[in-house]
Amino acid sequence: MVVASKPAFRFALRLRSGLASYGPLFYQVQRIPNRPAARYTAIMDHDHSYKLLFSHPDMVADLLRGFVHEDWVKELDFATLERVGDGYVSDDLREREDDIVWRVRLGPDWVYVYLLIEFQSSVDPFMAVRVLAYLGLLYQDIIRTGGLTAERQLPPVLPIVLYNGKPRWSAAEDIADLIAAAPVGLDRYRPRLRYLLLDEGRYAESELAPLRNLVAALFRMENSRTPQDVEQVLTALVEWLKSPGQDSLRRAFTVWLKRVLLPGRMPGVNFENLNELQEVKSMLAEQVVEWTKQWEQQGIEKGFNQGRQAGRQEGRQEGRQEGRQEGRQEGRQEGEASLLLRLLERRFGKIDEAVCNRLQAADADTLLKWADRLLTAASPEEVLRD
Numbered sequence: 001m002v003v004a005s006k007p008a009f010r011f012a013l014r015l016r017s018g019l020a021s022y023g024p025l026f027y028q029v030q031r032i033p034n035r036p037a038a039r040y041t042a043i044m045d046h047d048h049s050y051k052l053l054f055s056h057p058d059m060v061a062d063l064l065r066g067f068v069h070e071d072w073v074k075e076l077d078f079a080t081l082e083r084v085g086d087g088y089v090s091d092d093l094r095e096r097e098d099d100i101v102w103r104v105r106l107g108p109d110w111v112y113v114y115l116l117i118e119f120q121s122s123v124d125p126f127m128a129v130r131v132l133a134y135l136g137l138l139y140q141d142i143i144r145t146g147g148l149t150a151e152r153q154l155p156p157v158l159p160i161v162l163y164n165g166k167p168r169w170s171a172a173e174d175i176a177d178l179i180a181a182a183p184v185g186l187d188r189y190r191p192r193l194r195y196l197l198l199d200e201g202r203y204a205e206s207e208l209a210p211l212r213n214l215v216a217a218l219f220r221m222e223n224s225r226t227p228q229d230v231e232q233v234l235t236a237l238v239e240w241l242k243s244p245g246q247d248s249l250r251r252a253f254t255v256w257l258k259r260v261l262l263p264g265r266m267p268g269v270n271f272e273n274l275n276e277l278q279e280v281k282s283m284l285a286e287q288v289v290e291w292t293k294q295w296e297q298q299g300i301e302k303g304f305n306q307g308r309q310a311g312r313q314e315g316r317q318e319g320r321q322e323g324r325q326e327g328r329q330e331g332r333q334e335g336e337a338s339l340l341l342r343l344l345e346r347r348f349g350k351i352d353e354a355v356c357n358r359l360q361a362a363d364a365d366t367l368l369k370w371a372d373r374l375l376t377a378a379s380p381e382e383v384l385r386d
Contacts, residue, residue, distance in 0.1 A: 049256040051100060054115050056249045057081035059214055060102050064113075066213040067198055068158070072106070080105040084112070112147075114138060114157070123167055128175035131159045131195045159195035164222050169199040212240065214249075221261055227284055230257075230265070234281040241277065250277050336367040343371070348380050355380050 053059050061078040084101040100115035124130065135157050141147075142154060149155055163169050172178050174194040182190060200219045208216040217233050217240075224230045234257075241250045257280050258271035274280050337359040344351050362370070370383050377383040 049252075049260050051115075052252045053218065053249075053256060054100055055083065056252060057083075057102070058246070058249060060113060060115070062214045062216070066211055066215055068160070068196065075106055076111060077105040081113075112155070122165060123163075123169055123171050125171045126178065127161060127171050128173065128178055128193060128195065131161070132175055132191065132193050135159060135193070159193075160198060161195050162198045162200070164200035164219075166201070168201060169197055173197055212236075214240070221257075224261075224265070227266065230261070231281060231284045234277060234284065238277050238281055251275075253277055254280060336364060336371075337362065340367055340371055340374075343374055344380050344383065347374065351380055355384060358384055 054063075057078070060081060064073050064076065065078070081102055081104045084103055102113035102115070103110045104113060105111070138157060139154055147155070161169075161173075174192065176190055176192045179190050181187070200222050203216075203219055203223070205220065205223070208220050214237075217237055220233045221230055224233070237253060241253070254275065254277055257277075258274050262269070262271055262280075262284075271280070271283075274283060341351060341356060341359055344355070359367070373383045373385075
C-alpha cells in the first residue's frame with residue numbers, strides 16, 4: 001500500500017449559465033410548464049458545448065491555474081491530467097449526464113477534479129444546498145470505490161460555481177447563511193459548506209485580456225458586445241491552438257461559436273459550413289468590415305437628413321430663404337460632425353477635446369473625406385490628418 005504523503009483533493013465545478021440570446025439549438029430537454037421549449041433547448045446546447053470544451057485537459061488546467069488562486073494549485077502536475085471513465089462514478093451521479101471527472105497528480109497521489117455542469121437562466125438562491133447534496137453523492141461514491149486517504153478519511157472537496165447569467169450572482173455562498181439562527185447549543189450542529197463562485201460577468205476586460213488562458217478567452221467571448229470583440233479573441237485563440245495536437249479543442253471552440261455564441265450575436269448568418277477557428281475568424285472579419293461600411297453609410301445618410309430637417313425648421317422660423325439655406329447647411333454639418341464623432345468613439349474609445357473641436361469646425365467636404373479614412377486609419381489623428 002502506498003502511504004499518501006499529502007491528502008488527496010477533489011474538486012467539484014458546477015457550471016451555470018444565463019440564456020442571453022442564442023440561436024437555433026440541437027438538444028431536447030424536459031418541458032417545464034409555462035416556459036418555451038426553445039429556451040430549455042438553448043440551455044442544453046450550451047450545456048453540451050461547455051461539456052465538450054471542458055472535456056479537454058488544457059481547459060481544466062487553465063481553469064485551475066487562472067481562476068483558483070491557491071498555493072496548492074502550483075504543486076499540481078498538469079501533464080498528468082486524465083479523464084476518469086464513467087465506470088468510476090455511481091449510478092446516481094451517472095444520471096447527471098453533464099458531469100465530468102478528471103484526475104491529476106499532486107506529488108505521488110491523485111487529485112480528483114469533478115466538473116458538475118448545469119446551466120440555468122437565473123440565480124438559484126439555494127445553490128449552496130444543491131452543492132451540499134452533490135458533494136454528499138460524491139463522498140458516498142468515494143467510500144464505495146475505496147477512495148479514502150491512507151488515514152481512512154474522506155478527501156477535501158473544492159466546489160466551484162461557474163455562472164454566466166445576466167443578473168449578477170446574489171445567492172449565499174455558504175450554506176450556513178441560509179439557515180436560521182439557532183438557540184445556544186443547537187448552533188454547533190449547523191452544517192457549513194462554502195463554494196467558490198466564478199461569476200463571468202464580474203470579470204472586466206482589463207482583467208482577462210492580458211491572460212494567455214483558454215478559460216479567460218471563453219469568458220471574454222461570453223461577455224463580448226460587438227463582432228470586433230469576438231474577432232480580437234479569436235485572433236489569440238488561433239495562435240494558441242495552432243499545434244496539430246490541439247485539433248480537437250479547436251473544433252470544440254468552433255462548435256460552441258457557430259452553434260451557441262454567434263447565432264445570437266449575428267442572426268441571419270449561416271455558420272454551418274465553418275469547420276475551423278481560422279474560417280470563423282476570416283468570415284467574422286469580412287462581416288465586420290461590411291457591416292461597418294453599411295452602418296457608416298446609414299449613419300451619414302441619417303445625419304444628412306437630420307441636418308436638412310434642422311435647417312428647414314430654422315429657415316421657417318426666420319422666414320427668409322437665406323435663413324433656410326444657412327440652417328440646412330449648418331444643420332447638415334452638425335449632424336455629420338456628430339455622426340463622425342460617434343464612429344471615432346466606437347473604434348478608438350474616448351476622443352480628446354482637440355479632435356472634437358476640429359470636427360465641429362470642419363466643413364461638409366472635409367467631414368466626408370475624414371469619414372472615408374475611418375475604416376483604414378490606425379488612430380483619430382490619422383483620420384484627421386491634413
